[in-house]
Amino acid sequence: xxxxxxxxxxxxxxxxxxxxxxxxxxxxxxxxxxxxxxxxxxxxxxxxxxxxxxxxxxxxxxxxxxxxxxxxxxxxxxxxxxxxxxxxxxxxxxxxxxxxxxxxxxxxxxxxxxxxxxxxxxxxxxxxxxxxxxxxxxxxxxxxxxxxxxxxxxxxxxxxxxxxxxxxxxxxxxxxxxxxxxxxxxxxxxxxxxxxxxxxxxxxxxxxxxxxxxxxxxxxxxxxxxxxxxxxxxxxxxxxxxxxxxxxxxxxxxxxxxxxxxxxxxxxxxxxxxxxxxxxxxxxxxxxxxxxxxxxxxxxxxxxxxxxxxxxxxxxxxxxxxxxxxxxxxxxxxxxxxxxxxxxxxxxxxxxxxxxxxxxxxxxxxxxxxxxxxxxxxxxxxxxxxxxxxxxxxxxxxxxxxxxxxxxxxxxxxxxxxxxxxxxxxxxxxxxxxxxxxxxxxxxxxxxxxxxxxxxxxxxxxxxxxxxxxxxxxxxxxxxxxxxxxxxxxxxxxxxxxxxxxxxxxxxxxxxxxxxxxxxxxxxxxxxxxxxxxxxxxxxxxxxxxxxxxxxxxxxxxxxxxxxxxxxxxxxxxxxxxxxxxxxxxxxxxxxxxxxxxxx
Ligand SMILES: [Zn+2]
Numbered sequence: 314x315x316x317x318x319x320x321x322x323x324x325x326x327x328x329x330x331x332x333x334x335x336x337x338x339x340x341x342x343x344x345x346x347x348x349x350x351x352x353x354x355x356x357x358x359x360x361x362x363x364x365x366x367x368x369x370x371x372x373x374x375x376x377x378x379x380x381x382x383x384x385x386x387x388x389x390x391x392x393x394x395x396x397x398x399x400x401x402x403x404x405x406x407x408x409x410x411x412x413x414x415x416x417x418x419x420x421x422x423x424x425x426x427x428x429x430x431x432x433x434x435x436x437x438x439x440x441x442x443x444x445x446x447x448x449x450x451x452x453x454x455x456x457x458x459x460x461x462x463x464x465x466x467x468x469x470x471x472x473x474x475x476x477x478x479x480x481x482x483x484x485x486x487x488x489x490x491x492x493x494x495x496x497x498x499x500x501x502x503x504x505x506x507x508x509x510x511x512x513x514x515x516x517x518x519x520x521x522x523x524x525x526x527x528x529x530x531x532x533x534x535x536x537x538x539x540x541x542x543x544x545x546x547x548x549x550x551x552x553x554x555x556x557x558x559x560x561x562x563x564x565x566x567x568x569x570x571x572x573x574x575x576x577x578x579x580x581x582x583x584x585x586x587x588x589x590x591x592x593x594x595x596x597x598x599x600x601x602x603x604x605x606x607x608x609x610x611x612x613x614x615x616x617x618x619x620x621x622x623x624x625x626x627x628x629x630x631x632x633x634x635x636x637x638x639x640x641x642x643x644x645x646x647x648x649x650x651x652x653x654x655x656x657x658x659x660x661x662x663x664x665x666x667x668x669x670x671x672x673x674x675x676x677x678x679x680x681x682x683x684x685x686x687x688x689x690x691x692x693x694x695x696x697x698x699x700x701x702x703x704x705x706x707x708x709x710x711x712x713x714x715x716x717x718x719x720x721x722x723x724x725x726x727x728x729x730x731x732x733x734x735x736x737x738x739x740x741x742x743x744x745x746x747x748x749x750x751x752x753x754x755x756x757x758x759x760x761x762x763x764x765x766x767x768x769x770x771x772x773x774x775x776x777x778x779x780x781x782x783x784x785x786x787x788x789x790x791x792x793x794x795x796x797x798x799x800x801x802x803x804x805x806x807x808x809x810x811x812x813x814x815x816x817x818x819x820x821x822x823x824x825x826x827x828x829x830x831x832x833x834x835x836x837x838x839x840x841x842x843x844x845x846x847x848x849x850x851x852x853x854x855x856x857x858x859x860x861x862x863x864x865x866x867x868x869x870x871x872x873x874x875x876x877x878x879x880x881x882x883x884x885x886x887x888x889x890x891x892x893x894x895x896x897x898x899x900x901x902x903x904x905x906x907x908x909x910x911x912x913x
Pocket of ligand 1: 342654655658862
């Protein structure tokens with residue numbers, strides 16, 4: 314801003330339309346946006362981390378939505394005939410502010426806001442964002458086909474193929490077939506024909522042919538995974554990238570997104586809105602986290618290839634945003650852009666020489682990526698202001714800031730080493746829930762910030778009696794606060810929060826007992842977040858995922874800009890909810906915690 318490169322933000326700040334934004338505890342996007350949507354804290358809306366455990370079984374599940382196969386099946390000669398539909402249920406409690414607005418006759422359009430899948434039909438037009446899975450039910454599983462050395466990756470489906478006479482056959486996976494006994498994998502054959510001399514390839518898939526030169530991306534390709542011939546198919550869209558044809562075949566495919574023309578689960582409200590958008594703009598990404606951070610982290614996409622893929626997603630979002638702005642007459646238009654978040658996660662390492670993942674070539678070629686996304690924010694804000702007349706309020710905000718992630722903490726390993734989490738074999742490693750000895754476990758971690766006690770009457774094999782809860786928590790909090798990194802001597806946690814002290818209410822079976830606020834530079838590892846216990850407790854983060862915000866709330870404030878003067882110096886996310894309602898003189902419901910950021 315001081316270099317004059319963010320003129321819109323500078324202008325707004327100087328006119329008084331600026332304040333810091335306090336994120337939620339924890340400052341994770343699913344929790345933070347759910348607070349902005351409902352005006353409740355995470356204890357009230359229930360999304361306290363990106364994943365949680367099922368209390369009875371300790372099974373790891375997505376916190377935003379629960380997806381279930383058809384409840385009633387009729388077995389019939391190897392098939393299971395569905396007598397009901399597959400369903401997805403939004404796990405967010407509390408009413409969305411746009412429901413209150415539409416009830417009062419205020420039109421609302423809501424694009425890609427996290428923690429809103431599946432969107433409830435009510436009145437607002439909505440397209441879901443973070444929380445929408447791919448066709449395999451994951452947060453995003455890309456594929457990679459090669460006849461060369463196969464990289465090791467847990468999240469990328471790597472297939473070794475043989476090229477014979479310029480021809481190879483591969484499979485594109487599409488999730489499990491719940492209509493078949495044993496739920497086998499659904500897949501489609503992908504035939505690849507290569508002219509290695511001229512470096513041109515042809516992909517043949519379901520009767521369609523896609524020609525790609527080396528280094529070229531395809532557009533969206535529609536695919537259908539047949540679940541039961543002539544009866545049921547799952548519709549998806551996928552993009553291919555011909556990374557290399559010679560000397561080796563290196564072919565990448567994005568995760569298979571729901572087809573907006575015919576989504577497998579509801580991603581829109583009213584139903585059919587996504588189809589309308591696709592008819593107007595062509596096919597577009599629907600996966601909640603569409604930038605393929607997984608493929609970049611696995612070394613399958615390079616920095617530039619990742620940025621190209623990410624820019625494609627941004628273009629699709631921007632087309633809809635710009636049309637929505639042009640057509641906006643009255644009401645509320647709410648659009649979320651995730652590029653700024655993902656770019657900082659992946660490219661912090663390019664401008665911070667202290668980072669263990671810092672590499673000089675990366676720094677040279679991609680160091681503007683992070684600054685570019687601030688410029689993008691400034692441009693989007695300018696577009697909104699240009700579309701607004703003097704009676705229209707514009708609010709631009711980010712739900713959290715950013716910090717480096719130098720070191721990763723295997724929290725469950727620490728819990729195991731310190732006697733809170735017992736493994737089936739003493740000193741053993743493995744993944745929860747199966748590898749744990751629950752009869753001797755008092756506390757465990759699930760998600761990037763949450764700790765649960767193994768509580769009697771709540772967890773399936775709970776051992777902590779309600780009367781002992783407070784003592785166990787006090788000891789755990791004290792030991793975590795004292796935890797230091799043996800390599801640097803620094804304190805690992807800047808804050809340890811008891812949810813019975815920081816949340817106004819707690820959903821009894823869901824709310825974790827503690828939320829950990831890591832000091833800047835530290836963050837829980839993904840392996841610990843998904844329940845793994847291993848030898849090490851803290852290690853250097855040399856990965857591409859190098860910046861983060863799932864740490865202590867005080868270390869990662871967000872920002873709010875507006876074309877109106879903002880009164881407080883710091884606002885909370887629930888204050889934005891209250892402000893959005895006050896604009897139309899709509900009363901918040903009794904559970905909403907915030908206060909407007911200006912007098913009405
Ligand atoms: Zn993020």
